[in-house]
Amino acid sequence: MRVVLLGPPGSGKGTQAEKLGNRLNLFHISTGDIIREAVNKRTSVGEQIKDFLNRGELVPDSVVLKLLMGIIKKNEEFILDGFPRNLQQAKQLDAVLGEENKELDLVINLKIDEGAILHRLNGRLTCSQCGKVYHIDNLPSGKRCELCGASLYQRKDDNIDIIKRRINVYKESIFPLIEYYRKKGILHYIQGEMSPEKVFRGIMTLIEKRKNEVMEETWLRKN
Numbered sequence: 001m002r003v004v005l006l007g008p009p010g011s012g013k014g015t016q017a018e019k020l021g022n023r024l025n026l027f028h029i030s031t032g033d034i035i036r037e038a039v040n041k042r043t044s045v046g047e048q049i050k051d052f053l054n055r056g057e058l059v060p061d062s063v064v065l066k067l068l069m070g071i072i073k074k075n076e077e078f079i080l081d082g083f084p085r086n087l088q089q090a091k092q093l094d095a096v097l098g099e100e101n102k103e104l105d106l107v108i109n110l111k112i113d114e115g116a117i118l119h120r121l122n123g124r125l126t127c128s129q130c131g132k133v134y135h136i137d138n139l140p141s142g143k144r145c146e147l148c149g150a151s152l153y154q155r156k157d158d159n160i161d162i163i164k165r166r167i168n169v170y171k172e173s174i175f176p177l178i179e180y181y182r183k184k185g186i187l188h189y190i191q192g193e194m195s196p197e198k199v200f201r202g203i204m205t206l207i208e209k210r211k212n213e214v215m216e217e218t219w220l221r222k223n
């Protein structure tokens with residue numbers, strides 16, 4: 001399966017992509033994580049793009065594509081979280097997949113309203129070691145990560161002004177992208193405000209259905 005998770009910042013893409021990756025043995029690709037790693041390691045690319053990240057703006061397509069395309073080519077199946085973010089990126093992704101006669105199987109858009117995004121992101125704390133995400137309203141005891149015991153930190157771009165900027169950036173680029181996938185017939189919606197478990201079950205149902213369709217299509221092509 002090749003799956004894309006769409007949705008505004010704070011819709012739960014990262015949490016769901018990680019769970020799905022583990023459950024379905026799909027490679028989880030998060031462009032946000034790849035970009036943060038380049039910035040934290042102060043690579044030359046990281047130095048070029050850190051200001052975009054800190055302002056909550058999209059990193060130029062050419063840079064994201066360079067960071068990502070090798071990883072896409074290396075992995076037969078994957079779940080993408082945070083990419084594509086605009087129509088240009090979606091077309092580039094299709095072009096790269098098309099070179100190897102591959103295509104996306106499913107695009108899932110997690111819907112959530114602006115108030116919920118602000119609440120989630122403004123209170124979000126992330127583990128400094130393993131990246132597990134927490135909310136200030138529901139911290140583990142000792143305020144350290146319950147999985148690895150490391151300290152928690154607030155992402156630099158999880159402050160209210162930058163969150164608002166990120167939401168606007170999302171709104172500016174999402175509609176052509178949605179339209180593109182809708183026309184391809186692979187776009188589905190899930191209500192992202194439900195509990196993470198319910199969202200996960202909803203996504204799994206869509207994936208299982210699509211898997212069966214793909215198997216059927218493959219069988220029909222061969223027979």
Ligand code: AMP
Pocket residue numbers: 009031032033035052053054056057058059060061064081082083084085089157166
């Ligand atoms: P995220 O972790 O997905 O919220 O992404 C954090 C930040 O990384 C975004 O605000 C952008 O600055 C950058 N970023 C992540 N994915 C992309 C992308 N596909 N295109 C451009 N910039 C991106």
